[in-house]
Amino acid sequence: MSDVSTELGNAGTAIRKANDEGRAALVGYLPAGYPTVDGGVDAIKAMVDGGVDVLEIGLPYSDPVMDGVTIQRAAEIALAGGLRIRDVLGTVEKVAAYADLPVLVMTYWNPIERYGVDRFAVDLAAAGGAGLITPDLIPDEGAEWIAAADKNELDKVFLVSPSSTDARIGLTTASCRGFVYATAVMGVTGARDQASDLAAPLVARTKAATGLPVGVGLGVSNADQAADVAAYADAVIVGSAFVKALNAGGPAGVRSLTESLAEGVRRERSTPVAR
Amino acid sequence: MTAVLPDQLGHFGRFGGRFLPEALIAPLDELTTAWQQAMADKTFTDEFERMLREYAGTPSLLYDATRLSDIVGARVLLKREDLNHTGAHKIRNVLGQALLTKRMGKTRVIAETGAGQHGVATATACAYLDLECVVYMGEVDTERQALNVARMKLLGAEVIPVKTGSRTLKDAINEALRDWVASVDNTHYLLGTAAGGHPFPAMVRDFVRGIGDEARAQSLELLGRLPDAAVACVGGGSNAIGLFAAFVPDTEVKLYGIEAGGDGYETGRHAATITAGQVGVLHGARSYLLQDEDGQTIESHSISAGLDYPGVGPEHAWLAETGRATYRPVTDAAAMESLRLLARTEGIIPAIESAHAIAGTLEIAKELGPEATILVCLSGRGDKDMDTAGEWFGLIDGTGKA
């Protein structure tokens, strides 16, 4: 790919830096505003202190159809506490100032459309944000966001799924900047005991379509699972498990889970991961 | 089929489309193909028509409501969808989609329900066609529509009360979508209204459009001409689009959608989605919705569980924006007054949803004058609403005088 360096964008560059060390990157998710705006910032900083490579900050939404109960509850609590989009941008700003790593926002589409797509892109870039992960926006409907992201040099992370046809994977990866988010299971977010056997073939199909890094998320919750996924993926994405760790042990719990997952993604791979 | 919309990706102008997780996109493509092939296959359409005729009892009557007309001050024709099997227009859509489920080789059906009419119709079709059935229903609605919960269970469906968010229809849809993402291999999501991601708005419209196709032919036979206006209540919009579809090309027929005005539009406690007029994305499509400044969905309020939804199907958004149809709210109080009016004048107890259409007709008749003939979709019967009506009119404790 001739322009692979621009497509790598912010998050892709950080992931490749980890890959160059012979390991997968660790991507950590927590929602903004949970349990409070300041408490959320502290929890996210704890992921940084524990050794995460890329951050995803969730924008709590009233109708999160891709989320299981853990993240749903967190979003409900954040919104009941009066969280506004400006607080999410404030969280991004504080975290980006604290950490020298890419800070993405993960959001359902309607809040962005309502805020104004261009306006959000400008404000996110100004806050030091790296881009968006959009679980309910497909590139087919994403022209306005794609244009705004390109203008503001933001990452556009779209999702691929085990059900995606090769044609759709081609279309989706061609629209991504940063990395490609591969959902490991057919289902919503939530920690799972069982590793998914759908993820590895999906990563292989995705890598056949793009030179971008591929991150795998949905269901990863501990160091062993992270190590399993790190054996074939460029990045391991963890979300619900961080919310649970925060519920159980506060920022210290988040930090210790991060350290454990960071160890998981550094375990020796039996074979190098193809780019 | 005369409709040229939506386009290939499900757009009605700037509305519609697909705003859903990628995991559902390939399954929605498969559904689109299966539906289009089925509609082009005479064995499918013949079987669908046979079931509608022999099982659901359509075509439903077009009833010349002369006593009601005297009070309304214009001639009112009622399209009696309340007489269909299971008591509402919903059975049409359900039989179409359930038959399609069979054709696709899926064995499990999930559905959302508000009033419970769609849930009952789905449970009925699943019993009839031997499909496993799970219905998601907001906890609030399981309480105010308890009769329908019992009906669904008797028909063999599992009813799952949804306890998240506002615990009404919108949250039942969220929960059904979460189920579907994980189960789409063997499960069809039998969506109950003309909303959602493509192909649902167009597919549901085409399965329910018999309402208007029949009423158009029945009007021509009865009147020798078309009615001056067609009126229907709008929740997600299925009975309304089912009525309107046949008349959209007849520009001399005015189309009116009646939204749930709850406590009154000005109080903010309502479900008048189009009247409130903000464009956004909810449950898979771009349309009008009730939302705050940050794009968070605002909870709707209506005495009618079937209209208590902060979104609306995208084709209605398009009909509103192009001016082809007009949408206006009526309050809970006006709807309940009309429910009693229809009961007292015609001996017909309508669903509270349908009573909104009657209340809207009272206003529209004043504007159109005594020479006008107004076709109204009586989308369902009121048995399920007797608790609510009993409380409203004070009938339960025996002291009230309805």
Ligand SMILES: Cc1ncc(COP(=O)(O)O)c(C=O)c1O
């Ligand atoms: C009798 C009846 N009418 C109308 C509706 C509203 O739905 P729609 O707008 O899809 O027709 C319902 C929904 O439950 C209903 O039961």
